[in-house]
Amino acid sequence: MAIFPAAGNTQISSFIPEVWAALLMAPLHEELVLGSDLCTNRDYEGDIAGPGDQVHINSLVRPAVVGYTRNADVLPELLDTDRQTLAIDHGKAFAFILDDVDAVQQAQAGTDKPHPIYAATLESMQALKVAADSYVGTKMVAGALADNKKIFKATGSSPGDPFNALVDYGVVLDNADVPVKGRFAVVRPEVKALILKHDKFIASSYGSAEPIQNGVIGSLAGFTVAVTPHMPTGVNMIVGSPIATTYGDQLSKLEAIRHPTKFGDVVRGLHVAGAKVIRPEALIIASES
Template identity: 35%
Template sequence: MAISTFVPQIWEARLLEHLDKALVYGNLVNRDYEGDIRNQGDTVKINQIGDITVNNYTKGSNITYESVDGTPTTLTIDQAKYFAFKVEDIDQVQANVNLVDGAMARASYALRDVVDKHIAAHYTDVTNTIGDDTTPESITSANKAYEALVDLRTALDEKNVQSTGRFVVVPPAFYAYMLKDSRFVAAGTSKTDSVLANGFIGQAAGFDIYQSNNVPNTEGTLYKVMAGTRQGISYAQQILSTEALRLEGTFSDAVRGQLVYGSVTVQPNALAVLTCNLR
């Protein structure tokens, strides 16, 4: 690929396409405020409306109006990452595939891991929990894995979390137990036979189930399995620039790009976290 054919908007679109396909946690958040950010350091104020009281009405009496006031939460674009790579002319000529296009795809997958780990770390904001590092749930069979999902469902039900659009993200060892459970396999489709690009593996206990190697774990074995809805976490990202340049002192084209992003837990009650031991 010659620099003369490099169109930043096209390559940014390719980068985002690869990134969005690869994201697991990043596709399980709301991105309602993404259009409001432009640069690292930008902030967006998100107002959360409190509950509205329902009162008894008596004919002929005056009604009382309560003030509606939003509790502000700040989404800060405080993360900045970049990638940069070069392709020597001789490699470009001899390669059977477009090295730059392939490298851009790999860059997006590398960014995916960084972004997903960042979002997954929001499990620490959740107070709706099952088990902890001292007394984790022990998942040692398919039956216990399914029961753990039911417990997560109950935890969300008790917080009046909407039942539609619920997700749970599990590590591979948890998924292995699920594959041995007929309640999971029978409820799925051909999608349960292979993990799709975004990690979706099937449905059970009212959840869309996703698999990720980025499920946080402590002590190397205690996994933090997060469930909930997309209303729990807000996320926004922006590619600041992608550009091609000719490097001095070498016969190479280079490509570099910068991604800024941020996330915040806006509705912790819309999430639940299971701490489990899979050994």
């Protein structure tokens, strides 16, 4: 038990020196969820080099199907395409400096733990993931059809039933001819709690040695369910197929240089990305209100 001297009777010997731990406590890591292959496609990632780039997407307009009678002519139609543009409008950067003195002190600690530059770079990359997930979610909300924006309450005295909601959302996707394979439902943690308590929920890895990837927790009503706390404000569920949203990104710069006026190393990186809802009928947004 620590005994502190009475006020006004402080002796130098009573001060406890500060001790700096050699091992850095890193922030909790995040997985890419909304920007993962579970929720998006990377069909047009192409030649992204930096912010401001544009990727032009030509989608085929479905040819008309006409009635046929014996000996009648079937007139061909010209194939047509519908052009969309994927703008690379997301750019996030990081830069930090490690003073040579701090680097030496870490080396003198004699640990076999990762070097601070390596650890800080990894944590910066994790921050880029969080920013990218939030960016994709915002694009999904903006690009969804007005009729596909639903209300699902996750809080309050009468939260919704996630199974019934997903069944209804499945009907919307069925009527839009959205493929059944690969359908997902990304939810915020409050909805995850409702799903985990549901008797129809099928867990993906509970009791298994297989790790949970990209926030996936299991399946419900034919949807692969994943969770992230980085949903757009007020949105409880983003439901659909990866064909709805295309996403492309690049870590366009990652470099280490000596600081021009300080004794230390500078590490900096630039991440650029673009996301666009190209098939809005394959996406449903469920919000609190």
